Amino acid sequence: MARSFANRLKGLPAPATIEMARRARALKAEGKPVISLALGEPDFATPPAVVEAAHQAALAGQTKYPPVDGTPALKAAIARKFTRENGLDYKPEEIMVSNGGKQVIFNAFMATLNAGDEVVVPTPYWVSYPLIARMFGATPVYVSCREEDGFRLKADELAKVLTSRTRWVVLNFPNNPTGGVCSADDLRAIAEVLRQYPDIWILSDEIYEHLVFDGAKSASIAAVAPDLKDRTITLNGVSKAYAMTGWRVGFAGGPADLIATMRGVQGNATSGVCSIAQAAAAAALDGPADLVQEMVATYGRRRRMVVEALRAIPGFTCAMPDGAFYAYPGVAGCLGRTTAAGKRLETDHDFALALLEEAFVATVPGSAFGHSPYLRLSCATADETLQEACQRIAQFVEGLQ
Ligand SMILES: Cc1ncc(COP(=O)(O)O)c(C=O)c1O
Structure with missing residues (x-):
């Protein structure tokens, strides 16, 4: 059978958000201690x-x-x-x-x-x-x-x-x-x-x-x-x-x-x-607006904690977001360097991939959102997980040559 697919789909990449989440799951299945901040999903339960x-x-x-x-x-x-x-x-x-x-x-x-x-x-x-x-x-x-x-x-x-x-x-x-x-x-x-x-x-x-x-x-x-x-x-x-x-x-x-x-x-x-x-x-x-209020308070607190931790990392910049539940740090200051495992970081995609493979933190590179060199981190996860992720990112950057 000649396996042909619609021309309109030619050259369409899979969304990078889903691709990073897939790689994170694969590493997790190998027993690696992966923290995934790749997907935009509230960690609250439905009321x-x-x-x-x-x-x-x-x-x-x-x-x-x-x-x-x-x-x-x-x-x-x-x-x-x-x-x-x-x-x-x-x-x-x-x-x-x-x-x-x-x-x-x-x-x-x-x-x-x-x-x-x-x-x-x-x-x-x-x-x-x-x-x-x-x-x-x-x-x-x-x-x-x-x-x-x-x-x-x-x-x-x-x-x-x-x-x-x-x-x-x-x-x-x-x-x-x-x-x-x-x-x-x-x-x-x-x-x-x-x-x-x-x-x-x-x-x-x-x-x-x-x-x-x-x-x-x-x-x-x-x-x-x-x-x-x-x-x-x-x-x-x-x-x-x-x-x-x-x-x-x-x-x-x-x-x-x-x-x-x-x-x-x-x-x-x-x-x-x-x-x-x-x-x-x-x-x-x-229904009542309480859950929304509770989520806003939680996301607001977490995003401040994450942004402050990221701002302390040499080579990072990070605007304080006014809304949603992501942090979007710039990583320009970390490019052109080499990771502890010998990977040279030319782009935010290289950075996100090496961060996942060497520090087991899944993020999404800014290139996926048409704006580089940045990373997107979802803050819709527990405080301790976010703290651990920020520590790992800081250590990863410290190890860059
Ligand atoms: C900006 C934006 N719009 C729309 C959606 C679609 O959400 P859903 O299809 O779950 O309603 C998303 C989901 O990530 C989003 O981030």
């Missing part, structure tokens, strides 16, 4: 009341095919959430529920992109935006967010990369991997630029909106610039804020025509999201 809501939904017979775009109960909870937390009113036909936020992006891009279109993605970026865009023949175009700007997107930088081919602009603040948060004023300036391009769709990925620290405030572009709401997809989900990564519930608010087209895509791909998970997500959105 018991949410699990109980799923249990009750299953017992009550909510076990049939759900509507493709979400159960009426979850859509109502999502509408309440958008009104309460974002100042955004969406009607039921302007809301859709997908298999994680990731499927929202997949649906939206599949519904709109043609070969040759451009998708503007600020760097550092979450790995999936450019990969999904490329699956549909579009070209990712990058705009840099700098460490000295707190990794916020500057409107004048965005203006430089927009063209008549731009179909989407992706905004992801609080940002994965940097934790950068754009203020309402930043978004107002960005909106001013976008007004000059009425044919561009806007993807506002707000999945980390609750995870902000030290008074930082996340804002929704559709609320800050209501005239852009009819071309904005406001994306969110329960994975990060409610420690529900495995339940696979993401959602979006957006204009009815785009949502209807996305529903068509999803109807032919996966149909509606697991009915029981949708009941759980509704309980999470309508």
Whole structure:
């Protein structure tokens, strides 16, 4: 058999986050004492009341095919959430529920992109935006967010990369991997630029909106610039804020025509999201905010501890993130040197690989997020584990020649 695969997938790498986690697991299976800070997954448990809501939904017979775009109960909870937390009113036909936020992006891009279109993605970026865009023949175009700007997107930088081919602009603040948060004023300036391009769709990925620290405030572009709401997809989900990564519930608010087209895509791909998970997500959105508060306090404390430990390592720089649960240290000062095992470190990828193989700490190199030389460390793990990881990184760097 001539084993051929779709041209649209040619040259697409596997996300480096998943690749590093795979290597870490392989070393662990060999009995090595691996600490993995590679994946972005809360270490909290899903709140018991949410699990109980799923249990009750299953017992009550909510076990049939759900509507493709979400159960009426979850859509109502999502509408309440958008009104309460974002100042955004969406009607039921302007809301859709997908298999994680990731499927929202997949649906939206599949519904709109043609070969040759451009998708503007600020760097550092979450790995999936450019990969999904490329699956549909579009070209990712990058705009840099700098460490000295707190990794916020500057409107004048965005203006430089927009063209008549731009179909989407992706905004992801609080940002994965940097934790950068754009203020309402930043978004107002960005909106001013976008007004000059009425044919561009806007993807506002707000999945980390609750995870902000030290008074930082996340804002929704559709609320800050209501005239852009009819071309904005406001994306969110329960994975990060409610420690529900495995339940696979993401959602979006957006204009009815785009949502209807996305529903068509999803109807032919996966149909509606697991009915029981949708009941759980509704309980999470309508439930008390205590767990979110507890997580924010914990992540805020841990990220300070990690950033301070990393800043003390010679050759490292590290901005204090305003949001999300990652640290994104710069490692430029460690490149060009050789590890204790004789590996020369030319890139952040070399650094991350050697750190994993010699100190058994799994991180993700900045190259995976389009912004080098940096590393991403997830702070969503126990304090002692983070302390041990930072000590190992410090020792590893001390051993560089
Ligand atoms: C920025 C960002 N957006 C969206 C997602 C998708 O999350 P999920 O598909 O679990 O809802 C993630 C997950 O890592 C993320 O980091």
